[in-house]
Amino acid sequence: MPEISIHPLTPDRWDDFVSLFGKRGACGGCWCMFWRLKHSEYERQRGDGNQQAMHFLVATGAVPGLLAYMDGQPIGWCSLGPRESFPVLERSRILKRVDDQPVWSVVCFFIAKIQRRQGVTLKLLHASLEYAYAHGARIMEGYPVEVIGRAKPDVFVYTGLASTFQKVGFVEVARRSETRPIMRYTW
Numbered sequence: 621m622p623e624i625s626i627h628p629l630t631p632d633r634w635d636d637f638v639s640l641f642g643k644r645g646a647c648g649g650c651w652c653m654f655w656r657l658k659h660s661e662y663e664r665q666r667g668d669g670n671q672q673a674m675h676f677l678v679a680t681g682a683v684p685g686l687l688a689y690m691d692g693q694p695i696g697w698c699s700l701g702p703r704e705s706f707p708v709l710e711r712s713r714i715l716k717r718v719d720d721q722p723v724w725s726v727v728c729f730f731i732a733k734i735q736r737r738q739g740v741t742l743k744l745l746h747a748s749l750e751y752a753y754a755h756g757a758r759i760m761e762g763y764p765v766e767v768i769g770r771a772k773p774d775v776f777v778y779t780g781l782a783s784t785f786q787k788v789g790f791v792e793v794a795r796r797s798e799t800r801p802i803m804r805y806t807w
Contacts, residue, residue, distance in 0.1 A: 718793050
């Protein structure tokens, strides 16, 4: 496999992000805004509105995630930031806070179809830890899917797989649903 490089999503990489996400905005017009907006707002601006909201976020200098590249082409994405960046987590019965400690969250992955199941998510998860630590995080939290029984379609495991998080050293700290552990990596 050729070398994979990973970079923060900055304004100069916006076109690469758009290229990776394609016309559908990764999945159903999400543009990785699902965790960042109230449900009604997210639904109202699904598609172009969500793309504009993400573009505004990037244009203001925020780094909402990391892009993975192979041979100069964008092949993967993960969304991360301080937990407060994702208000949907705060309103979730299953993913509500475990405690009052400040944490960063990694909430979403999107891998180009031809690159799936080749370790790109694992590389992005490693890079997200490095990025978060360099920006002051001492706890990183993830909300992966624990697959029970048959494998799930890719669209249903966009938060990652628990097994991938375990490989990187995350440990389960809470579980309020059979298939949705809250996992943490602590430095």
